[in-house]
Amino acid sequence: REHQRSxxxxxxxxxxxFCCAAAPMAARGVANKSELLNILGDVKARVQDxxxxxxxxxxxxxxxxxxxxxxxxxxxxxxxxQFNFCSGTLGSRRPTVLEFRNVPSGKNSQWAVRNSAxxxxxxxxxxxxxxxxxxxxxxxxxxVSAEPVYVRVQSPWCVDMQxxxxxxxxxxxHDHTRQHLASDIERMNESFMADPRNxxxxxxxxxxxxxxxxxSRCRKVDPYFRRTILIRxxxxxxxxxxxxxxxxxxxxxxxDLPSDLxxxxxxxxxxxxxxxxxxxxxxxxxxxxxxxxxxxxxxxLSAKYMEMVGxxxxxxxxxxxxxxxxxxxxxxxxxSLKALTVSTEKKAADLQVEFSETDHCKMISTMRExxxxxxxxxxxxxxxxxCLKAKCMTLEQELKEFHRYHQSLGSSHFSMLPSxxxxxxxxxxxxLGNDIQIGSFDxxxxxxxxxxxxxAEVEIFLRFSDISENMSKRDVIQARG
Numbered sequence: 001r002e003h004q005r006s007x008x009x010x011x012x013x014x015x016x017x018f019c020c021a022a023a024p025m026a027a028r029g030v031a032n033k034s035e036l037l038n039i040l041g042d043v044k045a046r047v048q049d050x051x052x053x054x055x056x057x058x059x060x061x062x063x064x065x066x067x068x069x070x071x072x073x074x075x076x077x078x079x080x081x082q083f084n085f086c087s088g089t090l091g092s093r094r095p096t097v098l099e100f101r102n103v104p105s106g107k108n109s110q111w112a113v114r115n116s117a118x119x120x121x122x123x124x125x126x127x128x129x130x131x132x133x134x135x136x137x138x139x140x141x142x143x144v145s146a147e148p149v150y151v152r153v154q155s156p157w158c159v160d161m162q163x164x165x166x167x168x169x170x171x172x173x174h175d176h177t178r179q180h181l182a183s184d185i186e187r188m189n190e191s192f193m194a195d196p197r198n199x200x201x202x203x204x205x206x207x208x209x210x211x212x213x214x215x216s217r218c219r220k221v222d223p224y225f226r227r228t229i230l231i232r233x234x235x236x237x238x239x240x241x242x243x244x245x246x247x248x249x250x251x252x253x254x255x256d257l258p259s260d261l262x263x264x265x266x267x268x269x270x271x272x273x274x275x276x277x278x279x280x281x282x283x284x285x286x287x288x289x290x291x292x293x294x295x296x297x298x299x300x301l302s303a304k305y306m307e308m309v310g311x312x313x314x315x316x317x318x319x320x321x322x323x324x325x326x327x328x329x330x331x332x333x334x335x336s337l338k339a340l341t342v343s344t345e346k347k348a349a350d351l352q353v354e355f356s357e358t359d360h361c362k363m364i365s366t367m368r369e370x371x372x373x374x375x376x377x378x379x380x381x382x383x384x385x386x387c388l389k390a391k392c393m394t395l396e397q398e399l400k401e402f403h404r405y406h407q408s409l410g411s412s413h414f415s416m417l418p419s420x421x422x423x424x425x426x427x428x429x430x431x432l433g434n435d436i437q438i439g440s441f442d443x444x445x446x447x448x449x450x451x452x453x454x455x456a457e458v459e460i461f462l463r464f465s466d467i468s469e470n471m472s473k474r475d476v477i478q479a480r481g
Contacts, residue, residue: 059197059198059199059325059326059328059329060162060163060164060197060198060199061161061162061163061164061198061199061200061201061318062163062164062166062192062193062198062199062200062201063075063163063164063165063166063201063203064166064169064189064193064200064201064202064203064214064217064218065168065169065202065203065204065214066168066169066170066171066213066214067091067168067169067170067171068168069168069203069204069205069214069233070203070205070233070234070268071165071168071203072084073233073268073269073270074203074231074233074268075098075163075165076268076269076281077268077269077285077311078098078100078158078159078161078163078315079098079100079109079153079155079157079158080109080155080156080157080158080159080281080282080285081109081126081155081157081158081281081282082277082281083126083129083130084130085130085133085134085137090142090178090181091137091167091168091170092137092165092167092168093137093140093143093144093145093167093181093185094136094137094140094144094145094146094147094148094149094167095146095148095149095164095165095166095167095192096133096148096149096150096151096164096165097148097149097150097151097162097163097164097165098151098152098153098162098163098164098165099150099151099152099153099162100153100158100159100160100161100162100163101152101153101154101155101158101160102155102156102157102158102159102160103154103155103156104156105156106154106155106156107156108155109126109153109154109155109157109158110123110153110154110155111123111124111125111126111128111129111151111152111153112124112129112151112152112154113129113132113133113149113150113151113152114149114150114151114152121152129151132149133149133151136149142177142178142180142181143181143184144167144181144184144185144188146188146191148164157281157282159315159318159319160319160322161318161319161322163201164192164198166188166189166192167185167188167189168185169182169185169186169189169213169214169217170182170185170186190217190221193217193218193221193222194221196227197329198227199227199228199229199321199325200218200222200227200228200229201229201231202214202215202218202228202229202230202231203231203233204230204231204232204233205232205233205234206232206233206234206235206237206238206265207232207238208256209253209254209256209257210256212230215228215230224260225258225260225261225262228261228262229262229263229264229321230257230261230262230263230264231263231264231266231314232263232264232265232266233266233267233268234267234268234270235265235266235267235292235309236267236288236291236292236295238250239295242295242296242299243299244299244300247296247299247300247301248301248302248305251263251265251301251305251308251309262317263308264308264309264310264313264314264317265292265308265309266288266289266292266309266310266311266314267288267289267291267292267311268285268288268311269281269284269285269288285311286311286312288311289310289311289312289313290310290312292309292310292311293306293309293310293312296309378448390446391446392444392445392446393444393445393446393450394441394442394443394444395429395432395433395438395440395441395442395453395457396429396433396441396442397444398450398454399425399428399429399457400425400429403416403425418460418461418462418463418464418465419464432457432460436460438453438456438457438460439453439456440453441453
């Protein structure tokens with residue numbers, strides 16, 4: 001039913017949905033963040049994707065990073081379970097929009113992929129989802145596409161949020177095809193980064209802040225880091241290097257990180273590549289988060305920096321950030337929806353009028369009316385208009401102009417006079433006016449009246465071609481009656 005709605009009713013339903021949701025959620029303090037995210041997702045699906053409104057002011061998170069820095073493991077941590085969208089040896093080549101919905105009462109996770117044709121969510125097993133998403137990347141071959149694929153996860157272990165996972169930046173490659181692919185991915189990612197609505201989640205390995213390539217890319221489009229969040233992964237590798245004296249400086253990046261940059265340092269679950277996950281992924285995630293907190297507390301990290309450590313603090317920050325972004329976006333979104341509603345209702349009204357006016361019965365009636373009016377208009381056209389001065393002539397003027405024209409052309413394929421009895425044009429004109437007395441002979445007329453007078457003159461001219469040599473002018477006059 002939603003797919004068959006008119007654009008006007010669609011805009012109206014989205015507008016009502018957003019208005020009704022905004023005020024109650026503000027009053028409740030957004031007790032149910034999944035409800036908020038569902039509203040955001042519905043607005044995007046109904047307006048952005050279905051109607052193609054590219055400048056709709058809806059904020060979103062985009063995940064950036066080089067290959068092998070832990071982007072995939074961070075997504076698994078947000079989902080609360082292990083999975084892998086296998087994209088072949090070339091990796092991902094298009095954005096993947098992941099919607100995570102925390103359902104505390106649920107016992108198992110539920111996975112769904114949005115059907116692009118019907119714009120509806122279709123549930124699948126996690127294995128089927130991985131195959132569908134993997135195939136969506138594989139079908140691109142060595143090309144990229146900005147057209148995303150959508151995945152929704154509902155489980156008691158995931159974080160309430162929505163994120164766009166972009167293909168990882170590639171290092172330089174001597175293979176021409178792979179290098180061309182890397183350049184295309186970089187251009188596509190930069191187009192997402194340049195959008196001021198997108199909040200960039202920049203994933204880097206914990207280490208020397210001066211060598212963070214993805215953060216440098218973010219700095220180019222967001223020099224004041226107003227919409228950049230740095231996630232430094234693999235914190236546990238530096239436990240042994242950190243002491244009470246240098247831990248605060250390390251969190252600050254030893255002066256290489258701007259003071260106004262929001263940053264987090266965390267450790268995600270990991271295990272040897274040749275072995276299976278040693279336990280429940282969500283439990284391992286929480287244990288690693290607690291371990292990060294313990295290690296930093298043991299090194300007497302100050303309280304203001306402790307909020308920047310561990311996955312749990314990162315997840316809390318993201319949920320609050322979503323509320324903040326929603327609050328900032330609700331005004332522009334409502335304004336856009338109002339404008340869309342007004343313009344679409346006007347278009348719908350215009351289409352209704354057009355539909356009514358193109359009714360076949362009305363069209364036949366209109367055509368008949370036009371035909372009658374045209375037929376009635378012929379009478380005054382054929383009578384000419386005496387009030388007009390342009391192109392008006394007497395018959396004498398018309399015949400002399402006709403003769404001058406053909407004399408200038410040197411025409412010799414017809415007789416200029418109807419009979420040898422006429423020695424000149426003036427004599428023929430005198431004959432037409434005095435003897436034949438053609439109607440409106442000496443009246444300056446135009447249009448239809450001039451045409452009817454010409455037909456009478458042509459009739460007189462042609463009668464001479466049918467008479468015998470001994471026929472006189474008098475005979476012609478008598479024949480005419």
